[in-house]
Amino acid sequence: MRFLKGALLVLGLTAWGQAQGMAESLKSEFHKESELGAKPVAAGELGSVKALMADPAVRIIALQILREDMDESLVGPLTAWVQAGHSLWIYDARITPLFGFQPVMMKKNQFTNKDEKGTLGGRGLEGVGTVALAMGNSAINTGVGQVSAFLPKVNEDEYGAVNVTADTQALLRFTYNSPAVAAYRREGRGLIVFKPLLWPEALSGDRFQSNLLEFSAGFQVPGPAGSDKIGKPPGPNAEYIQGHPATGTAAVVNTTAPETRNDRVVALPKNAEDKDEMEVIGEGTLVGQITNEKLSFETGTASVKLTRAEVDRVELSTAGQLDTVYWRDGHTSKGLLMDKRLEIDVNGESRTVEKKLVKKFRWSKEVAQQ
DSSP states (O other), rough: OOOOOOOOBOTTTTTOOOOTTTTHHHTTTTTHHHHEEEEEEEOOGGHHHHHHHOTTOOEEEEEEGGGGGGGGHHHHHHHHHHHTTTTEOOOOOOGGGGGTTOEEEEOOOGOEEEEEEEEEETTEEEEEEEEEEEEESHHHGOOEEEEEEEEEEETTTTEEOOOOTTTOOOEEESSTTTTTTEEEEOOOOOEEEEOOOOEEEEETHHHHHHHHHHHHHTTTTTTTTSEEEEEOOOOOOOBBBBBOOTTTOOOOOSSSOOOOOOOOOOOOOOOOSSSSSEEETTTEEEEEEEEOOOOOEEOOEEEEEEEEEEOOOOOOSSSSEEEEEETTTEEEEEEEOSSSSSEETTEEEEEEEEEEEEEEEEEOOOOOOO
């Protein structure tokens, strides 16, 4: 197999834009680099991840690291961040079990390849170059035929891919039934991508990379001729999709969410002086009784039921970030409140408020024990 000579697309701080090989007329259909909100994280930079997740301008975090660099305490927060409508990119297949994929390690004699060197997050790596075919019906593969990819060597002469199982969707494969060297999972309102480094100038590498950036950032992809936009990208307003990760994946570490609790439905005393409060955009604070008996909350590691017996207050994000639960025992949890509507009785009048209009709500401190 013959590869075109040229630099690998390293995806560093200056390499997020569309490749030069793409026709100018098509390039104009994609968003500018500054609008994509893509941030790479190299080895030694994992301390910046929490700040990136808190930045509303960041839409994509690319973990340009190897398995030995990974901090597993970030798995839960990153998963919840994805569920809120963001995208996470992973390059080392050995990290993918933490995010619902089933990795497979390939030997050189299992696929056509050529020894090459590449750079991931500023680190030079030994590996191989190969050609993969666009597979699957994703909008990301629009206009893509073949892609020249670099696979880093991991372990002893092994090269990572993922099995197309559970809810994993293939993007690039060697054949119709081979493991995928690029794939994705939808999780909540967001997207988790496993991908290789690319040669953008060769074959369809520029179109694939541009499509993937566009889609991951929450934008539709230009159609085959660039005249229309297609696909249902992730984002804070996207449909929430319950993920079905591959079985046998590594256990996700615990976050600050409390252990599983016994759900208790506790009525507010009718003569309680301390009532519930709900801060609503455009209306101020409503005072009364929140009548939702239980609320569903996803932390990224577990599904939790919120009840007044155990929760003091909930602060809701209005900018696609994570919601925060403040438990009565002092714990806090980051995640996503799944209920789209909240109910509150104000002086005998029942009100329904859309979640997107609620800034925060607090349950009464008057809690009847059962």
